[in-house]
Amino acid sequence: MARDIVIWPHKVLTTSTQPVTDFGPALETLLQEMSEAMAEAKGIGIAANQVGVPLRVAIVGREDGTQFEIVNPQLLSKEGSVKLEEGCLSVPDVWEKCPRVERVKVRYQDKTAQWHELEAEGRLAHVLQHEIDHLDGHVFVDHLSSLKRTLILDRMKKLQKSLARRKEEPSEGKGTKRS
Template sequence: MARDIVIWPNKVLSTPTKPVTDFGESLTKLLDEMFEAMKEAEGIGIAANQIGVPLRLSWVGREDGTFFEIINPQILEKSGPVTLEEGCLSVPDLFEKTPRFHKVKVKYQDRTGAWHELEAEGKLAHVLQHEIGHLDGFVFVDLLSGLKRGLAMEKMKKLQKALKRRKNEDE
């Protein structure tokens, strides 16, 4: 069974994550659990803190439908400001135009600890920025106007209450 996705505004989503230092079996297990949760929710990316784990790792979806993990990522360069429609597994059923960059250069590790650099543009650059934002303690709604953020918060708090009620009924 996949782990539950944390709903914003949960503190784990607004707290910067800790670097991954253990590249052993526990990391592989966590990556598998994250991937399962992402696929079940039909996402194109997921950060560890979205399942309540405050570590600096994420899955990122490519345009061809494949995925790769990024561990301890850093955005080295960004260019070409752009506004794109964005959603999030932790803010379900909400899509808003969000400021991002068309092109990014990212440095990250894989599950073996090996370092990689990647230049991306378009949708892949968008997903990378979204997931790295999570790891830095930001959700895309943090980039919206105060009014839109407030409306989103009201909606997510109602959803959190409904999910809690449903969980209590199931027990």
């Protein structure tokens, strides 16, 4: 079952995540739930803290529609600079040009604890940076001007309040009596 996606500025999104040390069934379950949440939201990447779990694990989507997990990733090198349109599942309906680097080299583990190195450019480099930022406690709006960040923050706080109200409202047919 897919987990709910946490909305920024929730504390779990602004705090560095903890390294994964248990590569057992719990990690497999978490990855499945993250994948389902990402698919439901039509995303191209998701970090564990976006579903409220403060672990250093993310799913990264490739341009061909496939995806892979990165566990305990480390950015080894960065080259070039580019500004690309960026959005985030935890900052819904917001798209802004965000400064990033063009090429990255990343070292990470997969779900079986095997280490890999990957050099990426273009969209894949972009998604890797976005997800690793999440794991380091940063959201893409941190790269924007303070004015844009403040405007987006106001929108997200209103959205959080609206979502909280919806959760408090009784659902039809779920044990509530109406007269």
